[in-house]
Amino acid sequence: MKAIYLDHAATTPVHPQVADAMTESLQENFGNPSSIHSFGRKARQVLDKARLVAAQSIHATEKDIVFTSGGTEADNIAITGVALANQAKGKHIVTTKMEHHATLHTVENLEKQGFEATYLDVDEHGAVDMEQLKHALRDDTILVTIMMVNNETGVIQPIEKIGDLLAEHQTFFHTDAVQAYGMLPIDVGELKVDLLTVSSHKINGPKGLGFLYVHPDVTVHALQHGGEQERKRRPGTENVAAIAGFTEAIQLSQTEREQRYQQYQDYRDLFLQILRDQDVDFSINGENSERIPNIINISFPGTNVEALLTNFDLSGVAASSGSACTAGSVEPSHVLSAMFTENSSCTTNSIRFSFGLANNQENVSEAAEKVAKIVNRLTK
Ligand SMILES: Cc1ncc(COP(=O)(O)O)c(C=O)c1O
Missing domain, CATH: 3.40.640.10 (Type I PLP-dependent aspartate aminotransferase-like (Major domain))
Structure with a gap:
């Protein structure tokens, strides 16, 4: 794999x-x-x-x-x-x-x-x-x-x-x-x-x-x-x-800046479309703001960062959270903590996916299928 x-x-x-x-x-x-x-x-x-x-x-x-x-x-x-x-x-x-x-x-x-x-x-x-x-x-x-x-x-x-x-x-x-x-x-x-x-x-x-x-x-x-x-x-x-x-x-x-911009936008859209097609429950952090296309931060209700990242890694998808891993425990990201109230679950169930040179249409769609399957298994 x-x-x-x-x-x-x-x-x-x-x-x-x-x-x-x-x-x-x-x-x-x-x-x-x-x-x-x-x-x-x-x-x-x-x-x-x-x-x-x-x-x-x-x-x-x-x-x-x-x-x-x-x-x-x-x-x-x-x-x-x-x-x-x-x-x-x-x-x-x-x-x-x-x-x-x-x-x-x-x-x-x-x-x-x-x-x-x-x-x-x-x-x-x-x-x-x-x-x-x-x-x-x-x-x-x-x-x-x-x-x-x-x-x-x-x-x-x-x-x-x-x-x-x-x-x-x-x-x-x-x-x-x-x-x-x-x-x-x-x-x-x-x-x-x-x-x-x-x-x-x-x-x-x-x-x-x-x-x-x-x-x-x-x-x-x-x-x-x-x-x-x-x-x-x-x-x-x-x-x-x-x-x-x-x-x-x-x-x-x-x-290559403009070409990369367009390409990463396509990857992001493809990734999100597959999650939607697979009925994944998710929301995008910062959705209503102007954002660069190669970074997307997604909250998956009913999950947690540790379970998500471990399962993604086991299935061969490398993503990350902004959370700091200190002494084996994952602390909520300071960025998401600043954006959301203390009891918002977004700070503990959000993952950052970021696209670039290592990607193409095929591996982005394969990763999205895997992510969708894992999230659905964890939540449904
Ligand atoms: C916004 C921002 N500033 C600074 C840095 C640090 O850069 P470097 O890894 O080159 O020291 C990073 C790296 O993650 C970053 O994302």
Whole structure:
């Protein structure tokens, strides 16, 4: 039995062209990009090209791009870096209750260091409340960090409206675009964001790599100290081969973006249609919100996450819940807990299915048939 992968929001398979680019770089380009000799210059060219490709993909310029070890580090540099560099202007940070832990735990860590934070609510449709954001802003707010697309529900947040709202305020605006990048067009100027996070392994690139966009007017305090790499904002010898692969992944994600969007929408529709045809009782979390097509979060009344995920896995379907598994027990997802009331069963019976490169019409429909059978067996 060949397992079917429906967990692309967790990570994606490396694209064959990305693997080729990395292999070639590993075998033929071992120089240190900081060296001035020909070996170094050859490696430097890989970095220069990557920076240009990354910058163009979000309508920025090369010097605004900082390569990092992934989305988590980019979020950390954005949030802690801005907070530490701007604390003379204030110590207040605004974020939301549905952020990825790379953001939430970073903000919580700053609270321990004397910063204050406001965590905005999320409505039952999975969206941030603009009115609450307006009221949360203070004269000493120095950073607002709100994700572009939620990684559990796929709900798109109103980043452009938030950018407009914040334009007149002293605060900097960071968005974690890890799940949006490659699905939605991104123009940092139009969105009026000052900092933006991207991760390579969500777009068929290698793991352990990402980039942070930093607007030229923004100063970030470096979190680690060393050489001059990344204009001292993220020192350390660059992972050249991975960056060569990331460049390929970015280019593919840009040229194929619309086609992928349509394809994943078709997979999602097919998946849902099969559940309906098989009379499965389900509801979609965030159904009435604008969502990206490759992530769908489904609540199956009368079931629980543990039973669902175990049975799916046994039948060869790999999906996930946003729930954290701590010491063998599954804790409800913080995102769904923020969306629903405490006694809603959605927090304990919801599964995220996410589509991507490992899918085709056949394996999506086979997975949906299996899911339908399991849910019906558990509930009927
Ligand atoms: C929204 C979001 N932000 C940040 C991250 C962390 O990125 P990385 O795994 O590259 O550290 C993820 C990964 O799951 C994510 O979904």
